[in-house]
Amino acid sequence: MDLSRAAAEHRDAADPLAAFRARFAGTDDDVLYLDGNSLGRMPRETPAALARVVEDEWARGLVGSWSSWIGTATRIGDLLAEGVLGARPGEVLVGDSTSVDLYKLLVAAADARPGRDVLVCCADDFPTDRYIVAGVAAARGMTVREVPADVDEGLDPAVLAAALDERVAVVVLSAVAYRSGALADVAAVTAAARDVGALVLWDLSHAAGAVPVDLAGNGADLAVGCTYKYLNGGPGAPAFLYVRAQLQEQLHQPIWGWFGQRDQFAMGPAYDPVPGIERFGVGTPPVLAMAAVEVGARLVAEAGVERLAAKGRALGELMVALADAWLVPHGVALASPRDPARRGSHVTLAHPRAWQLTQALVDRGVVPDFRTPDRVRLGPAPLYTRFVDVWDAMDRFRKVLATGVHEGYPTERARVT
Amino acid sequence: MDLSRAAAEHRDAADPLAAFRARFAGTDDDVLYLDGNSLGRMPRETPAALARVVEDEWARGLVGSWSSWIGTATRIGDLLAEGVLGARPGEVLVGDSTSVDLYKLLVAAADARPGRDVLVCCADDFPTDRYIVAGVAAARGMTVREVPADVDEGLDPAVLAAALDERVAVVVLSAVAYRSGALADVAAVTAAARDVGALVLWDLSHAAGAVPVDLAGNGADLAVGCTYKYLNGGPGAPAFLYVRAQLQEQLHQPIWGWFGQRDQFAMGPAYDPVPGIERFGVGTPPVLAMAAVEVGARLVAEAGVERLAAKGRALGELMVALADAWLVPHGVALASPRDPARRGSHVTLAHPRAWQLTQALVDRGVVPDFRTPDRVRLGPAPLYTRFVDVWDAMDRFRKVLATGVHEGYPTERARVT
Known part of the structure; x- marks a missing residue:
């Protein structure tokens, strides 16, 4: 597999699902959101759909709207x-x-x-x-x-x-x-x-x-x-x-x-x-x-689920290949099945400093998901995640590991509450 | 009790909760909505609150917003x-x-x-x-x-x-x-x-x-x-x-x-x-x-619930008095406790043609609630229902009964689905 950023750009250009990205909010900023498997992004149509239900059906239609609800x-x-x-x-x-x-x-x-x-x-x-x-x-x-x-x-x-x-x-x-x-x-x-x-x-x-x-x-x-x-x-x-x-x-x-x-x-x-x-x-x-x-x-x-699954597998394969090349040398291990036919759309990596790595990544515009005690879960969502997003996220990940900047973050996960 | 419309207007002018009416959508049209006990009206602040959650917290804050959610x-x-x-x-x-x-x-x-x-x-x-x-x-x-x-x-x-x-x-x-x-x-x-x-x-x-x-x-x-x-x-x-x-x-x-x-x-x-x-x-x-x-x-x-309950009782008393004066002669019977201290905020009336009456009222801008087999439920909501709304609704109700226009409506309740 060609692991260059240019190759990732090339795959995005050929992606039959590429047009869906623009239909999600926030995809024009530079956050690399890899937590769509926890909370998916907001479709741009959602506010209008909500406004229709709230302002037309509820506020104006009142209880009569139950005939459609x-x-x-x-x-x-x-x-x-x-x-x-x-x-x-x-x-x-x-x-x-x-x-x-x-x-x-x-x-x-x-x-x-x-x-x-x-x-x-x-x-x-x-x-x-x-x-x-x-x-x-x-x-x-x-x-x-x-x-x-x-x-x-x-x-x-x-x-x-x-x-x-x-x-x-x-x-x-x-x-x-x-x-x-x-x-x-x-x-x-x-x-x-x-x-x-x-x-x-x-x-x-x-x-x-x-x-x-x-x-x-x-x-x-x-x-x-x-x-x-x-x-x-x-x-x-x-x-x-x-x-x-x-x-x-x-x-x-x-x-x-x-x-x-x-x-x-x-x-x-x-x-x-x-x-x-x-x-x-x-x-x-x-x-x-x-x-x-x-x-x-x-x-x-x-x-279409078949197209989404195919792109999800391809994104996962790229992620695993980049992890092998860039992260494994720093002590990261693959914590998902290696065979893409045996995976869903997310890939999990294990590292003893997983929580510190998660915080360091978030501060660098990469949003993964931490799972206790030592897992970083990366969930590219084929509807809006690009191949270059995976490449850029893994690139930032390797830089965190290479510089050791994550070592400066708290080791205990703060309570979400 | 003075049953004139002017007396109802006078009570609205003295209502300490009167200002809340403007904080609900639809209160500037002429629908007499008496089904707030089934589905309350939409507060005017609701769309902005939803937009904040959807567009700021979800679309921009993404999974990080769980720290507040x-x-x-x-x-x-x-x-x-x-x-x-x-x-x-x-x-x-x-x-x-x-x-x-x-x-x-x-x-x-x-x-x-x-x-x-x-x-x-x-x-x-x-x-x-x-x-x-x-x-x-x-x-x-x-x-x-x-x-x-x-x-x-x-x-x-x-x-x-x-x-x-x-x-x-x-x-x-x-x-x-x-x-x-x-x-x-x-x-x-x-x-x-x-x-x-x-x-x-x-x-x-x-x-x-x-x-x-x-x-x-x-x-x-x-x-x-x-x-x-x-x-x-x-x-x-x-x-x-x-x-x-x-x-x-x-x-x-x-x-x-x-x-x-x-x-x-x-x-x-x-x-x-x-x-x-x-x-x-x-x-x-x-x-x-x-x-x-x-x-x-x-x-x-x-x-404040005490103020709401006091107004709810007063609205109910007016409704019962008008029903006694205007509707009972047409065969309507009170189907709620007569003592306002024994009622919540809604008043129910019984009539063998309850479903036809409900339809006729809806067509005349009064929204009550039908409960099978013979009840018309009238739920003034003290946050946004005025005394004149009760007066006008009962006035339209008596005109329906007086003209018998409800007899022309279907007798079987259509399925809501």
């Missing part, structure tokens, strides 16, 4: 299903947080497997996934099997297979590991779980908009995911949940809110959930926040 | 606690929907009363409250006692008392009934439940910002409530939850999300909730939606 959760759901997740219309719903959605589907799935007393999750999965599994298991007297994963290479399919038997009700797993970026094999895990009669509940937070997840093609049963990372829906934007159509009527989520009710405004005496995906809804959805989600989801659908 | 849920919580709910700082948290918050606190409360097998709710309470009680009872093998209420007069304290015994774990009750506007006696119900060792979980959706609830003074243990009605937080705005400080560490909510975790960014192996109110948080809070909640909550706190 009522369909928002499924309209964005269908957009995500067809444009991003490889699912079918009527299989995806937007609303609540990823954590609440995970809880609802996990309880529903465990209820659908009566007599089974084990939940499986990955010991290196994102905290909220592990904690929610633990909470549901504790409430139901179930056992948790935490499958170990290599924090750099991800979950070994053979290790997972060894944890599966007919006691397992549900497996909760991230399609892209939050720390290493390691990709799970959605089809193989789904099939292995199905062989023992278990359901898999996928967390797509680091996958949606970054890699094709092809939920229908892979036979996935259940999934949830975040919209504020690669989908650019804004801080704390409402999450999505997916339930395969054929499963929907068999599943009963535990929070019997009025937005899951058949003939909602009849306000009848007993809870009687609608047959479709809306049965997994609970309370009134956050309309303002959903307007921002819709803008972000539409951009990803327009760009 | 992380405190939003408790900052607005404290504002509501002190300015609106009569609670103490550290007792209120904003996030999730009212339904999800109700579920979390209900499960936590039921867990805190082991060995008890009954949940009590009101048969005429808002659907989501009844459904969530039913769902939690079903999941735990508990029994629901649905206490009957007079749909017009509200819950009779003696009827509730008869339902309380030492089998009862939790009572779920609205402080202001959604249909009739009937006020419950928060202190008396709380004390009666405590006498049998039960907890009361209040739904303050129709009370917060309309009447003083004085949670600390009334000894309330638990509450949830909506921010998009009298608090003007916007469609589907995140809800609030309240847990009395002394109870917080005894309660464990069921959705073990990472926003309830002590030292959240250590991402430790086991769920270990913070001791304070944040233990009732779950996922990443919806930052954009919360910005709108903060504006609305601040306006209510500035106006």
